[in-house]
Amino acid sequence: MTLDASVYCDCYEKGRLRTTPPFSELVVISADGVPEIETGDPEKDAAYDEWKNHARPCDHEDFTLLHHFLGNISRVGRIRSLIGDVAQAAHRNYPMLLERVVYNGVHCGDRIETHELFDLVDEVNDLSVRKLDAYTDEHKEILRSFIHQMSELAAAALAVNKPIVF
Structure with missing residues (x-):
């Protein structure tokens, strides 16, 4: 049981991505500051997660700045x-x-x-x-x-x- 704190990067908002996410028109920035997609479509959600987790879209792992x-x-x-x-x-x-x-x-x-x-x-x-x-x-x-x-x-x-x- 631990306490962790994070700040998410602004690479998505500033257009500093290496690759464009699938279904980019459906991406929103969550209240925590993370680019997310929730379509209700498991295939679209999985494609976005695959991109986020394996395409290294920016310099920050999981969009975590700190x-x-x-x-x-x-x-x-x-x-x-x-x-x-x-x-x-x-x-x-x-x-x-x-x-x-x-x-x-x-x-x-x-x-x-x-x-x-x-x-x-x-x-x-x-x-x-x-x-x-x-x-x-x-x-x-x-x-x-x-x-x-x-x-x-x-x-x-x-x-x-x-x-x-x-």
């Missing part, structure tokens, strides 16, 4: 606890991080929408400048690694105007 493994259930719990401690000491709330990212270690099907990314960036930036002197080296590294991952995810999502998905 993927980060945030942690297993235990590590995510530790991250949540550390952020909570920092929040309490700083008299600051981190609702995006605590309620949308690390609220548990196994959520999926969630996303941080593009219009919410600036709030996330503010929280990550604030967290990154907090003094961590009271923490062990291990805890500092866990928190710094998480901050780095979230910074990269937010930057990628802003660059392509797509959500971060879990």
